[in-house]
Amino acid sequence: MNHIEKNLVKLVAKVAPWLAPFPSAYFVARSGMAHLALPLPVAIVVAAIIETLGLSAVHSALWLADWNATKRKTDPPAPVLVAVALGVVYLAATLGLVVFLEVWPTLATYAPALFPTLAVVGGVNLALISQQERREATVKMQKVERKAARQARRQTQRPTAQLPASNLASKPSGFDDPTVKARQTQSANRAARLDALLTFYLDNPDAGPTEAGRAIGVSRQTVYNYLDDLETAGRIARNNGTVRVLHEDRA
Structure with missing residues (x-):
């Protein structure tokens, strides 16, 4: 198979699911018109809703399954079974409208009960997506914090390694003060959260402080404080609720 054929196969593989x-x-749509007496525009909307819910449910199930397969032991698991259940509801709704109504037309009396169920499916799926985004944002922030903590430790250890042995014996008693180390760790964690907030706003410039706080694991008021500090430092610009990150390179 040559290069062109491989690209065509990849293109077909990407387009076919849609x-x-x-x-x-x-x-x-045809069943909705025939058995539920839906007007054509409404039948088209119903069909689009059901199929898009099916696509999103399958996507969520695979996304959460991939998370569970690759996450660390300390990371929280994703509720894959809930996403699978949403896919089952979609399948039942489709079979009910396409097959069961053809075989048992009297079920048309109960078929409208599917639509509130589908609304619940959509809401639960949105919640699953939001929760998964928060899980991934939390893990990303933890990685940034660990990196900042390692850098802080290296910075505190570097002067000690460069001092002669005679100077080490006469170092001040407060050199290893736990309070100093605690302040250094706190400062490193704060810097990591600021970096995480900048990363969040690079992708979500119109997000509000509540959403940003959930993403990096801090309160809404803390986000306001961080934004004030970042704006004072010239790292962001705010305009009518939009946060624009200045001179930040993506990792």
Whole structure:
């Protein structure tokens, strides 16, 4: 298989999943018109809702499964079974409208009960996505904090390594003061959270402080304080609720 064929196969593999729901959507719309007396525009909307919910449910299930397969032992697990259950509800709704109503038309009386259920599926799926984004943001922030802590430790250890042995014996008693180390760690953690906040606003310039606080694991008021400090330092610019990060390179 030459290079062109490989690229064509990859293109088909990427496009086909987006085309696959169309036949199912057609039959759902047709069934809605035939058995539920839905007008054509409403039937099209119903079909689109059901199929997009199916796609999103499958995507969420695979996303959460991949997280559970690759996460560290200390990371919280993702509720894959909930996402799978959403996919089952989608499948039941599709089969109910496409197959069951054809076989048992009298079920049309109960079919409208599917629609509130689908609304719940959509809401739960949004919640799963939001929770997973927070999990990933928390892990990312922890990595930044650990990196900052390692850098802080190296900075505190470097002067000691460069001092002669005679000077080490006469170092001040407060050199290893736990209070000093605690302040250094606190400062490193704060710097890591500031970096995490900048990274968040690089991708979400229009996000509010509540959303930013959830993403980096701090309170809304702390986000306001951080934004004030970053703006004073010339690292961000705020305008009508939008936060623009200045001169920050992505990792």
